Amino acid sequence: DAGVTQSPTHLIKTRGQHVTLRCSPISGHKSVSWYQQVLGQGPQFIFQYYEKEERGRGNFPDRFSARQFPNYSSELNVNALLLGDSALYLCASSLGGASNQPQHFGDGTRLSIL
Amino acid sequence: QKEVEQNSGPLSVPEGAIASLNCTYSDRGSQSFFWYRQYSGKSPELIMFIYSNGDKEDGRFTAQLNKASQYVSLLIRDSQPSDSATYLCAVNIGTGRRALTFGSGTRLQVQP
Numbered sequence: 001d002a003g004v005t006q007s008p009t010h011l012i013k014t015r016g017q018h019v020t021l022r023c024s025p026i027s028g029h030k031s032v033s034w035y036q037q038v039l040g041q042g043p044q045f046i047f048q049y050y051e052k053e054e055r056g057r058g059n060f061p062d063r064f065s066a067r068q069f070p071n072y073s074s075e076l077n078v079n080a081l082l083l084g085d086s087a088l089y090l091c092a093s094s095l096g097g098a099s100n101q102p103q104h105f106g107d108g109t110r111l112s113i114l
Numbered sequence: 115q116k117e118v119e120q121n122s123g124p125l126s127v128p129e130g131a132i133a134s135l136n137c138t139y140s141d142r143g144s145q146s147f148f149w150y151r152q153y154s155g156k157s158p159e160l161i162m163f164i165y166s167n168g169d170k171e172d173g174r175f176t177a178q179l180n181k182a183s184q185y186v187s188l189l190i191r192d193s194q195p196s197d198s199a200t201y202l203c204a205v206n207i208g209t210g211r212r213a214l215t216f217g218s219g220t221r222l223q224v225q226p
Contacts, residue, residue: 033213033214035214040218041218041219042118042202042204042216042217042218042219043158043202043214043216044216045213045214045215048213056213058213088157090157090158092214099145099146099206100145100146100163100165100206102148102160102163103148103160103214104160105150105157105158105159105160106157107156107157108157
């Protein structure tokens with residue numbers, strides 16, 4: 001079975017641009033979470049969606065937004081990119097939205113801001 | 115105080131030894147605890163999860179949880195060079211909260 005798939009794998013943008021990252025969860029999983037990971041740190045929570053509704057938001061500015069589609073795939077949008085947005089963006093899926101559901105990560109999108 | 119704390123390492127162990135990785139967390143209300151392995155340049159891979167006090171074993175891996183001490187650990191028996199990676203501890207901080215809070219990870223080096 002396919003795992004969590006993310007696209008694109010790598011992306012290079014310049015300051016001020018916007019970006020859209022995409023994620024398809026494991027088949028049967030209804031919850032998707034987004035994390036940002038900078039070098040040397042653990043992933044930081046950005047958003048969680050379950051059944052197309054936002055169920056949690058981390059401490060990120062309003063430039064970050066996301067949505068989940070009826071097929072449970074998800075997009076993360078970041079506007080007005082800053083140099084500090086350079087990071088690995090990870091999508092994780094889980095069966096349901098409960099806190100004890102293990103989350104499985106995709107390979108990530110590596111975003112570089114010039 | 116960080117919500118989830120791990121020693122950054124590196125923790126160096128010889129091949130065949132037991133590697134012991136430790137994690138402390140700040141919120142007594144936390145209910146779910148996860149260990150992920152992350153190879154350099156790759157994404158985190160779930161290896162263990164534990165919800166109840168005590169030990170949980172899966173192959174060469176044992177997760178240990180002590181909620182009274184707010185402490186969770188991962189033991190890797192018969193360590194192999196392929197176990198060399200960064201190990202991330204993740205906790206659902208706060209009652210009912212679904213997001214994972216990660217530590218910064220412990221880098222493990224298994225010497226052949």
